[in-house]
Amino acid sequence: MATHGYEAHQKRPKSDAGNREVTLDPDTVAVLTAYKARRAAWRLAAGKDWPDTGLFFVRPDGRPWHPNAVTQRFRRLVKQAGLPPIRLHDLRHGAATLALDAGIDIKVVSDQLGHSTTTLTRDTYQSVVKRLHHEAATAVADRIKNKRRRTA
Template sequence: MKLESLWRSCRAAPCKSVHERLESNSGSPTPSGVVRIPEGTVTALRRHRGAQLEERLAWGPDWIDSGYVITCEDGAPLHPHSLTDAFERRVRVMDVPAIRFHDLRHTCATLLLQAEVHPKVVQEMLGHSSIAITLDIYSHVVPGMQDEAAKKLGAVVFG
């Protein structure tokens, strides 16, 4: 993703155009054109951008201004496999279950649904074209939430 698109489409980041839509992997734009991300993520992206600007200065005229968020040290676009490989190396040295880079997306959706975020919101965050896709993929999360839903219904109906 290019940095300019990221800033335009993230919460709490400088926005140049609120009308431009962010295209997801599925090709379906988010309804508002905005992808909401946690403030901590925005802070980390700004730190990363600062480090990238320092690299740009160090490289001088040899810097390749690709505009991407994640680049090689000279600014050239990073091959997607390089990012995946770096992620897998990082996971191996950490005390966490082995997961693939793409599993982060599933983890995010699962955690949001378990936190009782409305599936429509999760669908929009993931860029799925319909809520049916989200529910078909993550329906394994929903049954565990039925007990809590029954309790809430009982509280509303019976006080």
């Protein structure tokens, strides 16, 4: 969904990679399954008035959420949680960074993001966290110590 002015329009993904399967963890599957049941109840209550948008996330009457409403709701939730300002799109960056920090292979993260190359993923999404700087410094120091031990 995108907006031109204030009018919302459904549009195709930027590339074929935008249409892909995403593997989810069991907790996320449970939340989405519960939402799907709630949405089915809304649809049943609406009967023939339910619009068939093909969208997964819809309002209780079946109509699509306006992108601006989703953004505003997200901003309110961020503020209520006491978090620093963040854009909804920044969650993509954060998820990629967390995955890379957790040791997930760069190719897996790149595929999840729909990138054509791992270089794009590294250059665009791999924020370096302080822990990684410390690990890098320790790894270099350990390498130097090991070299000294072998030559002594």
